[in-house]
Amino acid sequence: MDLNQRLHDLGAEKRQEALSDREQMERMKKAVQSKISHRMVNKRWMPMPVVLSLLLTCFGMWFILPSIHLDQKQLPSSTEAPTSEVSRLDTESPTLEKSKFLVLDQRFSFASDFVKWMQRYTDYEIKQVTDSPFANVFQSTDQAVLLETNKGTVHVVFFPNSGEAERVEIDEDFTVRGQITFTFTGTKLNEGAAPLHATGPTYQYSHNNLLILSSNSDFVTTFRSRFAEFDTYRSIFENFELNFSEYTYLNDLKLKKIKVTPEEIKQKPERAIFRLRSSWWANPRLKDNPFIPKVGDRTPGLFVRTGTYDDVLSIYAAADGTHHLFRLSWDHENWMWAPVEHKQKPGKTKQSSS
Template sequence: MDIDQRMTELGKAKREAAMPDRIQLARLKNAIRKKTPKQGVRTGVIPVSLVLCALVVMIGVLAGFPAEQGELLSFQKEPPQTAGTPKNPVAAQKQASPSQAMMPNESGLVVEEKFAFAAELIELVQEYTELEVKKITDSPFSKVFKDTSQAVLLETNRGKVDLVFFPNPGQAEKVEIDEDFAVRGNITFTFTGAELRDGVAPLRAKGPTYQFTHDNLLVLSSNSEFVSDFRNMFTSYENYREVLRNFGLNINEYKYLKWPEGKQKIAGLPEKAAEELSPVWWIRDEVKLRAGDLFPGLFIKRGSVEVVSAYKTVEGIDHLFRLKWDEQNAVWTISEHQSKSGKALYKGK
């Protein structure tokens, strides 16, 4: 094999192309030294010419590689936080006005208008998980997939997590990560099941990337615990929604109250009433809680003081309790208890 052919193959190697310049150059030099004859008058000239040739090939390869690729995905680094140029004058005017560009959700978290597509899910995260969203920024994944640019990065009390929203139902569930751990400290990966934008693959990360998919949502993080967080969130939400629907209630009209609310203030309720809210004590005489049952969930109707609790047995018996605050005795009482057959929580039960 002649030198030109060998240098061409080196230049085309996928792994070599993804490596930093100094590592690339060092490996090329080592490869050349091993193949260069050490005898004869021209031994001092050949390495120089070969190195120059290697530099030319390397520059050619790197020129075709996106300059931003190396920074595209590294969970240890801060992603870009500046928004792109608005596509229309209306968007530009809205972003120019702080009062219109920012909107606090029910938890008090400020969500920029450009992230409005994620506002509902972020509210769900704050209601149904122990995650506290500290900051919302642009996600590097907004530049990865052909079908969507809607992606946000959430900074939470337990680390960072990227949320990617696809336009079609079930689309995210087709996406899978294909990781390559062959080179220590230089983990690369790509996605299957979705079209990627030209030149973005392979992506880089400092460690394994964990994913969770639900309908059109793709969740990505270097923290594996987020997979459980989001899986449990959707499971709880869908089970509670099913129970409320069984009794003619729309879960979107209610806010889920994480227990214990304790020190938190609940609009419309006396402070003592909020402190006394608990999902367990008042149903002990009504039902017997067992392992595998859906834990009783407390809900308050938005814009009112109506409080209900949804509960489901493992066999699929749905219960709805309506609670009433007894101001005189400073206790919660059950004003109504309904039960209906629903779907079992687990198959075969």
């Protein structure tokens, strides 16, 4: 065999080996990809029940254990035990959620009643109470606080005279883009206090001696609604010659958060309070129900006499202005709250349906 033929045959052999190597590499590549895909599918789906179980177990331990083992020394310094104003159910049921009021710095003692009212009548969670810059704005008062809540921040200014806050109006200037300024009319301001600056609109709500300011309009909507209900409840108590301060308001949404069973209520009757709802009248098991709501009627407010759990009132104002008062009692046989007494009187003013 000559040299040229030998070189030709050797080149052909090498090309065939190279081709075989490429084919083998392609086969290996496909095999590896197939195994990887198979493992990814298994890893993606097979362990999920196990992972979820572990997560839920860990979360359950984190969520449940502290509530069982925390003692008074471990509680945050911003809370305190219920005062005498809170009904007996808060002190006699240690395993149930308890009402806690923020402990304010002595500098903010003027805001104590409002903070308690806000915690009781609204669903806002107040995280912190600090200084507000509006304490330096008005000549007639230096009492103002900034409330940090789970829904944002809100400033509350406390004027010394009844109705004074309702004369105050905010005057905003949006003419310079990105540079919003505002001032107040209806009251005297400290020298150099205005104009004030903001990054967005400032919403205002005034009630009696309280001026409420926030960049979140939801605060205005909530406070307007809750103060209107609060004033209506007070007028109904006065109409029936009852002492408003002797009763504790029961927040419907907070009651719903605590679940109780018939067995628990049999052992501790005071826990029946957590089955109470402002819509008690809608229970289909009620016979001869004297309360049939109409368009424009106010939502009933629930109150329990302080220091008791079974002296419960449900009050509301009808659209025609009539005030209604129901005394409710826990029906052990039917496991529901039912009216045992109903009174009604003409109200002083007709209630708006808005």
